Amino acid sequence: MEKKIWSKPEMNEFVFAANEYVAACLDTKNTYLKFVCDFGNKFLDSLFDIYVGVYDNNKTKEENAANSELLTKDYIIPGTGNYHACGDTHYVQKEDGKDWTDYFWVGWADSDSRDGEIGRVTEQVCIWKGEKNDNVHVTTQLGTEIENVTGNRS
Amino acid sequence: MRYEELSIHATEHIGPLENEQLAELSDAELEAYMSENGFRESVKLYRANGNYVYREIAGEGVLIPSGDLPGNVMVTLNETCAFLWEQLQEPRTVGDLIAAARAVYDDPNHELEAQIRAFVEDRVKTGHIWEVK
Numbered sequence: 001m002e003k004k005i006w007s008k009p010e011m012n013e014f015v016f017a018a019n020e021y022v023a024a025c026l027d028t029k030n031t032y033l034k035f036v037c038d039f040g041n042k043f044l045d046s047l048f049d050i051y052v053g054v055y056d057n058n059k060t061k062e063e064n065a066a067n068s069e070l071l072t073k074d075y076i077i078p079g080t081g082n083y084h085a086c087g088d089t090h091y092v093q094k095e096d097g098k099d100w101t102d103y104f105w106v107g108w109a110d111s112d113s114r115d116g117e118i119g120r121v122t123e124q125v126c127i128w129k130g131e132k133n134d135n136v137h138v139t140t141q142l143g144t145e146i147e148n149v150t151g152n153r154s
Numbered sequence: 155m156r157y158e159e160l161s162i163h164a165t166e167h168i169g170p171l172e173n174e175q176l177a178e179l180s181d182a183e184l185e186a187y188m189s190e191n192g193f194r195e196s197v198k199l200y201r202a203n204g205n206y207v208y209r210e211i212a213g214e215g216v217l218i219p220s221g222d223l224p225g226n227v228m229v230t231l232n233e234t235c236a237f238l239w240e241q242l243q244e245p246r247t248v249g250d251l252i253a254a255a256r257a258v259y260d261d262p263n264h265e266l267e268a269q270i271r272a273f274v275e276d277r278v279k280t281g282h283i284w285e286v287k
């Protein structure tokens with residue numbers, strides 16, 4: 001087997017913006033990850049392309065796009081579509097032993113999808129593909145911000 | 155006595171003596187020699203912080219925090235770092251990591267060993283890697 005060339009091992013940390021709401025709550029039987037699909041609401045005039053992948057600040061947006069998976073193309077309006085926040089509160093039923101990483105994808109958003117608009121890249125978002133895995137719902141806060149709260153589903 | 159699972163780990167060749175010379179030392183001399191030459195450090199075991207979930211996203215290694223870690227921080231790994239992270243799913247000495255990396259990577263600039271040592275030292279400080287014993 002041909003050996004690869006060694007390069008310096010590197011870790012880079014990215015911090016999510018904390019401006020959207022995600023939580024989990026319990027009813028008597030089930031645990032849910034609760035979040036509001038409101039990413040992008042502050043840009044009401046904007047549509048977004050949503051990508052699965054990690055945005056690298058050392059690369060151009062085009063290079064990042066080439067290294068990421070464009071979700072909106074296939075999941076919202078096949079062939080052309082864009083994301084826009086639906087604004088709904090979603091409850092993702094969570095199985096025992098799993099956590100949010102089993103249900104959400106990490107990605108980034110590009111609002112540069114309208115003619116004449118100045119592009120805005122949001123580097124870190126989290127994406128839920130919907131119960132049928134055929135949609136795109138986005139937030140920018142996840143991880144251990146998802147806490148288990150006992151109570152009725154609400 | 156409590157049974158401990160058998161394990162064999164690589165340690166770096168320490169000190170100036172060759173293996174044949176080491177074999178001729180008495181137990182007391184060997185212990186003193188090893189103590190003088192940092193043997194204790196070389197048998198330390200490390201493993202990856204189990205509160206991170208490793209995922210590959212768009213071909214890139216990503217650590218996603220869980221448990222008590224801050225939830226709004228995500229860590230990306232380059233290829234060699236992802237390789238070391240995979241190795242550290244089980245307790246490993248620095249010597250184990252160096253030996254495993256040498257089996258997979260060419261090191262034309264002779265920097266692999268020093269960079270792995272620095273990586274482990276740095277990441278223990280940041281909490282990404284735990285010292286097992």
